[in-house]
Amino acid sequence: MAKSPFFIFNSLRPNPKPYFLSPFQCFTTGSEPGNLTEVAGAICGIIRTRPRWEDTLISTFPSVNFSNPAILNEVLKLQNNVFLNVRLFHWLSSQSGFSPDPLVCKSLFDSLVEAKASVLAKSFIDAVPQFSMDPRSLESLIRVLCEDGYVDEALDLFHKLKSSGVCPSLGTWNSALAGSVRAKRTDVVWKLYGEMMDRGVTSDVETVGHLIQAFCIDNNVERGYELLCQIRDGGGIPGNVALNKLMSVLSKEGNFYRVSELLHLMIATNNNPDIYTYQEVINGLCKRKKVVEAYRIFNDLKTRGYAPDRVMYTTMINGLCRMRLLGKARKLWFEMMKKGMLPNEYTYNALIYGCCKMHLLEDAWKLHKEMSNKGCNLNTISYNILIAGLCKNRMASEACDLFEEMSRNGIIRDTITYNSLIRGLCSEGDLAKARILFEELVASGLQPSTSSYTPLIEHFCQVGSTQQALELWMDMVSKGVEPSIYNHECIIAGLCKDGSSVEGMQWLSEMLERKLIPRRMTFVSLIRCLLQQDKLDAAFLVVNSMLLTGYALGKSLCCSLLKDAEKLQLFVSCSCYYLPLPQREECHRLM
Template sequence: MMARASSSILIFIRQNPRTCQNPNTQIRNLTFETKDGDFKPNPIQEPSQKAQNDFIEIAKEVSRITRTKPRWEQTLLSDFPSFNFTDPQFFNELIRNQNNVLLSLRFFHWLCSWNGFSPDPLSLNALFDALVEAKACNAAKSFIDYTGFKPEPASLELYIQCLFEGGLVEEAFDVFDRLRGVGVCPSIATWNSALLGCLKVGRTDLVWKLYKEMVESSVVAKVDVETVGYLIRAFCEDNKVSKGYELLRQVLEDGLDPGNAAFNDLISGFCKERQYSKVSELLHTMIAKNRDLDIFTYQEVINGLCKQRKQLEAFRVFNDLKDRGYAPDRVMYTTMIHGLCKMGWLGDARKLWFEMIQKGFIPNEYTYSALIHGYFKVGNLEEARNLHKEMFNRGYRETTVSYNTMIAGLCLNGRINEAHELFEEMPRKGVFCDVITYNTLIQGFCKEGKIVESTNLLKELLMQGLQPSTSSFSPLIEKLCEVGDIQEAKKLWDDMQSRGLQPIVCTHEHIITGLCNQGYAAEGMDWLLAMLKCKLKPKKETFERLIQCLSQSDKWDDILLVLDVMFRTGYTLREGICHSLVNKLCKENSHFVKTHLGEIVE
């Protein structure tokens, strides 16, 4: 049995309320509703032993017929001319003997097709219970809609859990509300099923609605560590990892064990936030609490470190994993091989490749792609092509991922024409070109100075109905600024922003540099001020290029402003530029030097 949360945990829960939405309800059980709306046990008369035996035998035979005869509805009455199929005792026996609840449902609909037939509460509840037990939540929902009956509260709870497990969250909330509407407080197991169901479909907003309902009801006194685990996961998914950590620490202080899943959720969350000191705290806490770090804990740490470009630390954790006796799986090997290849540690990546194969893990498409990328990164095109060929010889189909890997590798090594040939081959082989495919080629052509080809690819991307990214525009804007076509670069900038895409810092800087190269000092100053307003930090070279351009136009007030911002940012001015500014001032504006000398020296 799950441990109950102590009063201090309940205090934490109550002190962290979230806005909630009322759940809703629908119901099921072996009782019926009276005219007054009360639930009463169904009056059942015990049949004689002989009648009961007859029911059993006929139910077995009818079950066999409904399983084996495609059109049994047309012959069943003639097979049993004197038998009363509408007897609820028989229907219950049929459900017990029929190993397919949907066939029982079909039999029920056959009965309902008779004129004057009215299903009794016992049959309705028995069939409904069987549908829920079989996790046939859609069929159970349709059954309630079709019959209009109201199961009793005890059956409703299992139905709610069935709906949540089946992903029918809104329907489950309807049933939940109806259950609470008749004054029934669901069990903690039902609340937990609801929390988990909401998490599975990514609806943390509904988690917090339930959470508020729990705080406001007596069920909060029954909160167990399973509940706490789901709340921690919801905090992490809402990017409130510190809140989740606070709850975990409270649980641990109260001597409760939330399980490794809660630790893993927090480790993953802190890895995303790059709070590696917190990751270390969690790992040490697990060790101090004698919790074994399982394979999933290591996976979260390694994956998080690799995503944050801390592959060396990830490799250390990976080796520690093996030293502790754990066996990495294919996913972890692939993650680590990819991380090592990005660092250029191809030798170590190859060792892991062969170690993985030796341990019985067959490389998949993603493992192949990771190592192929590694070969391209060190310029070994021949081995990259050989490995690509081996992948398809092993039966892997050509996919967008495999093509993107080859295209990116060829572009990296200046083989843009070969990369473009692969791009043109993709639709002929029925492989989808995604935005990554286009972005990679756009960048590749821009590096080669082929602006027309890059522009055509961007237009094609948009015509295909794909959603462009910032990387679709940035290389072109950079290259256009470099060649002096600043007006076209600004048009692309406007297009990008009109699509809701936010330019990265270097794109701002390319525009400023491009304007300065064309002698547009005042406009360059405006763009710099816009950057600073957005709290973006330009590079030192951008400040210096703008200062040089402003000095050519004798805009000394602007120069002082740029210098002030530059120094406050922590940069220093190159000695050559400083001498140039002083000489120019002394020659052309001695009065300015006299009046502002102290400010300049400071």
């Protein structure tokens, strides 16, 4: 265990001879193999025991010529640690007079690739450009880089190979495509595939499988499906990973005709659907609110011998919770535990969401505590679910406590966190606190969304602070956030409340110009406001555009208008041409 430098010197002392040889004489004859091993061992010892061996190595071994492949190879072999070896190599390279041996470079590089140290191997190549690694080694590096998700670096190597006139094997192309798909870098997928085509590489089913997945990532299921049909007609079928991905997208977009077609195809070609496949089907059905169907399939699978795993249970529990079927969700929760599967953060989040939806905040809160006691990873989403649930149930102050707990636990808050709280505080009338949170949202560098402004604008208008709402509007526009139809309507309602009916009309006409269709209520309140101020002509103008928008007059509004029957008659005779027959009849009847 004596690893001090003194120990090394002691062990060297009996045979100091080599240190007094000139660099060119040193270990070049092979006549003293014992010395070579011994010195290499001493060098390794220094490197192993001194964290800053770079400072002393040369002065300790002044006569050792590290450019000599025999000695360097011996050191590398003895040291048997690829990372230390590379560090030594890079350091030597920075010393003047060092000229690395090509074989040493190759063996170092190969050991890096073998250790799957993708980044180090790539930077090794970049640092030692004078050596061209052989194409087989480069191809292995491409695979390792892709496994680790460094697809740009892999692409760079493809170009290196290309410039040296070598075309990689299909396996290398495929692994690069696989890595790019995994990293969701479809730009790289298409670039690689384009180059494959240019160089006349014949692709196989695996290639097609990757392309199908890339189309799915690009939201282009149609092309993915087409590709599947093509290869099917040619007698091939890609693996289940690609098919399941296609299934996932088809199912989420509700194309259940094709989902079932794909299931049949899988069965017919002996690519039997697995739990991943059915999990995608069930998830899609739930997303499309066909939870009863999903639940039927889920139970069906169990009787047919499939063993749902935790993800599948969670998906089903989540679907049931979304549709307020909390009882069934709880049943599955216990069933899952009985089978020895513990709920994880996804499962907890699903059930907490369900409890919130059913206004069972005690239960939700209990689950939240249980979750953190059991060491589940509480993340932004778990907090967001409970915060939104509390806010919806008028428990904004409890939600604020959770908000504080987040920062204590080091959980990042996102826009949704803030938006939920702002909404909750506004609906309980605490506009001041909501406003502070809004400022905090902006100050923390998050981009506010339409939903950050909506509750504030809505409630400022409701309490008669339309001016503040208008300021928020300006802020919104200046930050490039698109106001919603509802935002417009709130402002109009606020202006009416303030008696600013003319401004209200301006806002309304701007909405109509921008083809934003207000709710009927917006027209009605503006008309009532104008009538109250005896602005009859203006009121009739608004009535006209309301009818043109396709809303009926309605009895109570007609009664208000009938107070000035003469003008109503004038209006009706002018505008009935525009009206659909039932409304025209309604007007005449009311006359």
